[in-house]
Structure formats: C-alpha cells, structure tokens
Amino acid sequence: MATIVETHTVEWAVSATPKVSLANTDGVNTPTATIHENIRKTLGGSGSATTAGAIDFGGVTDGNPNYLQGTTAGVSIGDGDSTFIWVKHTGYQWSSSSVLGTISADNLHIKVGSEICAVLKPGEGVVFPLHGAQSGSAWKACKASGTDIAVEAIGLD
Numbered sequence: 001m002a003t004i005v006e007t008h009t010v011e012w013a014v015s016a017t018p019k020v021s022l023a024n025t026d027g028v029n030t031p032t033a034t035i036h037e038n039i040r041k042t043l044g045g046s047g048s049a050t051t052a053g054a055i056d057f058g059g060v061t062d063g064n065p066n067y068l069q070g071t072t073a074g075v076s077i078g079d080g081d082s083t084f085i086w087v088k089h090t091g092y093q094w095s096s097s098s099v100l101g102t103i104s105a106d107n108l109h110i111k112v113g114s115e116i117c118a119v120l121k122p123g124e125g126v127v128f129p130l131h132g133a134q135s136g137s138a139w140k141a142c143k144a145s146g147t148d149i150a151v152e153a154i155g156l157d
Helices: none
Strands: 008-016 019-022 032-035 043-051 055-058 068-070 075-078 084-094 100-103 108-112 115-120 125-129 139-143 149-156
Touching (some): 008 084, 055 075, 068 075, 068 084, 075 084, 075 149, 115 125, 139 149
Antiparallel strands (some): 008 043, 055 149, 084 100, 084 149, 108 139
8 A cells, every 4th residue: 555645835925115195286196096106016935834734822723813912922833943933913902712803903022032023904914934943043923012912823844
C-alpha cells in the first residue's frame, strides 16, 4: 500500500495602491482620490510558504476562528519556530474565544520582542512569511490602548 506524504504550504498575496486625495477646488475638480503621480502603479507581490502544518498559535476549529485576547502585555502569535504568521485586527473588542465583543476603534500593535513591527487599524491584517528563519523573539499582538481587542491569528511551524 502506498504511503501518503503531506506537504503543507500557505499561499499569500499582498497589494498596495498609493493614492493622493485632491480637495474640492471650485472650477477645477471635485474631491477625488487618484494614484500617486510618481509611483503610477499598484504595488504587489505573492508567494508560497512551506510549513510543517502545526498550528502553534491562534487557529481555526472546523472553519470557526479562535479569537485571541489582545491585551497590553500581548497574546502570542508566533515564536522562533514559526515559519508563517498571519494576524488580523477583527475590529472588535475581545469577548470570548468564539464570540466578538462590541466595535473597537483602537489600534493593534504587532511586536517582535519589544519592537513594534506593524500597527493595525480595525479590520486590517498582515502576513509574515518567515521561510524557516529564526526570529529569536516572541511575536505578540498587543492592544495599543483602550479595551482588549479580539485578534485572529495563525502561527504555523
């Protein structure tokens, strides 16, 4: 009988469109947003990260998120063994691991050790493909202020 060999990969993509907002100028233009005049394109990239498939932090059970509690001290979302980290600010306060609280306007800090490497506004998410590199530090999602934040995250080995 043949042995089934599993390969775990995460495919990801990001894009950014730098824009300039033009104010209303009587007789010239209405308020509008246009692509930045010097960049002149949408920026993007994609990739695939190979992992062992072990979910060490956060996660999903049967398709349902396991909300993490983003406190001042932070909640772990990755460590030195993590090969891929995905994190999202849900836009809600933390209530429980399965139920969102009320709407949050507070920011979420993503920290590697004591350094802030990303600040997420409500609804924003970010990926960190590490491709087996050892960060040497703990990765945490920390509320910037206000009430604890409901965080969605997956830290894969």
